[in-house]
Amino acid sequence: MSTSAGEWPLWEVFVRPKAGLDHKHCGSLHAPDAKMAVQLAREVYTRRQEGTSVWVVKSSDITASDPGDKGMLFDPMEDKVYRHPTFYELPDSVNHM
């Protein structure tokens, strides 16, 4: 872990608001280890009954796309409207698609 001396590693926190929903990223915090990170996530991010389950993952374990590659990675999809299922005739009974 490449943190400066005396500083706890950073953890990303994911909270599941209720059963059946996905864990959603809600922020980060510093903690000395994984177990304590879960406890501190409970303190910091579920104070108002926001959660029923918490995941933490070391921020350094996340590999992210480079913001500089945003154009290369994502812009080519801009003109491929045919990838959206909007060309199908839907029966009237299907309201929310």
Added chain:
Amino acid sequence: MAPPTALLSLPAGAGTSSITLQLTPPLRYVLRIADTCLIHAQRLAEWCGHGPVLEEDIALTNMALDLLGQARSLLSHAGRLEGQGHDEDQLAFLRDERDYLNLTLVEQPMRRSSAHAPGGDFADTVLRNFLLATWLKTLWTRLAASSDEALAAIAGKAVKEARYHQQHAGDWVLRLGDGTEESAARLRAALDRAWPYTHEMFRRDAVDAAAEAAGLGPGRDALREAWLAEVAAVLAAAKLVLPADTPFLSTGTLGRHSEHMGFILAEMQSLQRQYPGGRW
């Protein structure tokens, strides 16, 4: 230079007199628990804005709020038991020192606010919180079967909070005890400071006997075995040796407090004494 007159004029109601209680054994029994939660909450709350890291600052004050909630429920219940119409605020803020019946341990300073102030450090806080949470958890578990339904309901809710406090504080005991030389030395010193006061947690007297006979709750002596087993297991894992027992017996639960109690009460009571029934 003369001080501004505003500082000299006290607001209406200043010097509100203390309430006096008819202290029956069941009332004493409930107040011992209520006041232990109340004063422990006050000590933990002193960390607000001073925690070693932001996350732990929030954790300490969250636990203080849990304990304050427990104290409020118990004090309201004590007011009903007493039957003189005293509410939770009057009981929390308008008693004289001798009428507070908390364990002496909780009134000991545990955060040094300046180089000249008495008090300990984060290790004292962690250790004391662990010893007390384990004690309260053991007590709440037994009180959930109380013949007093209101007390049983309060205990049923509080035991979940105490379980978490015990785990959080216990995890810190492990990390400090089995951490660096510095953290281990500080935790050992904190244990030596706190241990003599744990004697009072299990000192049975007539109030305990009456509570036990009425099915109100366990005598304090009955909590020792379960408490010691859990405490000894965590302390051993943290590579700490149990200190030897000493003959010292603190007497907060009898209303005879240490020199620190008056200072806490002065701070806690000043607002309610100056603005009785104040709301915001």
